[in-house]
Amino acid sequence: MEDRIVLLVEDDPADVRLVQRAFAKVGLQAPLVRLGNGDDVVAYLKGDPPYENRAAYPLPTVILLDIKLPRRSGLEVLEWVRARKNPVRRIPIVMFTSSRHSTDINGAYDAGANSYLAKPETTAQLVAMAEAFKTYWIHLNEQPTLQQAA
Amino acid sequence: MNVRINRPILFVEDDPTQAKLMMRAFEQAGVSRGIFHATTGEQVLSYLNGFGKYSDRTKFPTPVLVILDLRLPDLPGLQLLNAMRSRPETRRIPVVVFSGSADDKMIAAAYDAGANSYIPKSGTAKERAETVAAIVRYWLDMNRVPNPPSVQTARAV
Numbered sequence: 001m002e003d004r005i006v007l008l009v010e011d012d013p014a015d016v017r018l019v020q021r022a023f024a025k026v027g028l029q030a031p032l033v034r035l036g037n038g039d040d041v042v043a044y045l046k047g048d049p050p051y052e053n054r055a056a057y058p059l060p061t062v063i064l065l066d067i068k069l070p071r072r073s074g075l076e077v078l079e080w081v082r083a084r085k086n087p088v089r090r091i092p093i094v095m096f097t098s099s100r101h102s103t104d105i106n107g108a109y110d111a112g113a114n115s116y117l118a119k120p121e122t123t124a125q126l127v128a129m130a131e132a133f134k135t136y137w138i139h140l141n142e143q144p145t146l147q148q149a150a
Numbered sequence: 151m152n153v154r155i156n157r158p159i160l161f162v163e164d165d166p167t168q169a170k171l172m173m174r175a176f177e178q179a180g181v182s183r184g185i186f187h188a189t190t191g192e193q194v195l196s197y198l199n200g201f202g203k204y205s206d207r208t209k210f211p212t213p214v215l216v217i218l219d220l221r222l223p224d225l226p227g228l229q230l231l232n233a234m235r236s237r238p239e240t241r242r243i244p245v246v247v248f249s250g251s252a253d254d255k256m257i258a259a260a261y262d263a264g265a266n267s268y269i270p271k272s273g274t275a276k277e278r279a280e281t282v283a284a285i286v287r288y289w290l291d292m293n294r295v296p297n298p299p300s301v302q303t304a305r306a307v
Contacts, residue, residue, distance in 0.1 A: 087258065089262075090258060090261040090262065092261075092266075092267070100294070102296075102297050105294050105295070105296050105297075106242060106296045106297055108296075109241075109242040109244075109296040110241070110242060112264075114244075114266045114267060115244070115266060115267075115288075115289075115293050116293060116294040116296075117292060117293065117294065118294055129292055132284070132287050132288050132291070132292045133288075133292070135284045135287075135288070136267075136284055136285075136287075136288040139284075140269055140281060140284050140285075141267050141268060141269060142252060142257050142268040142269065142270055143257075144254075144257055144258050144261045144268075145254045145257070145258060
């Protein structure tokens, strides 16, 4: 499990703190990398500067992706990831957003989201969600291999 | 957290022993009545596309989740997944591949074909119960479900 990394893409610092606290509470061992806008996610996944060093900036096991983001929206990031020719296209992406609108939910699945979570309203619900997320995506799900075939 | 939607899990498994064990695990996880068990790819496609007796959507609602064994007697599971993803009626339905194979190539192929998740079949009864409970907890209680394109009603918040 030590090579498992969660990439949290969230621009609101208050939401970042809530998620960090919820994951700490459920004992998530996997490191949580946080990025605040869509362009940074693309740079990170491409390994563009300042993210060239894969040892320091490893590819994530799963991405928790907000929809409303500065510069490039979550859906644009999702479409970018799924259009890659390399194994990056297979990274599981879980949308994590305050929107509960069916147009957003349907649009996310159409663009290739693996799952869609609506940000809960209470801390207790967020902790329960963090626990279910950890159990499912970190412990249970088989992640695709992300290394390029030689 | 979600209010559980009154739509079934479509569970696809051709091996009777495996199916029986899994159905017991679903029962333990509290969803015994919300499972439709299919044994062939043809049956799955008929159900999903509403052919024949499955045209009655009140009796056979669009599933909230498909749990798919890749080895089926009549149709490779990946082909079935591709067929689902190519049709508007079925392209958004979350599919968890449930497989005895942990081969990297198979896992990659499943994600490329549009699997939402890939879960290895578990060995012991305890592991199976935990796996099924986690699947149910995540996909029924946490995940937000897409609508089939024909049903464009907004869901209650």
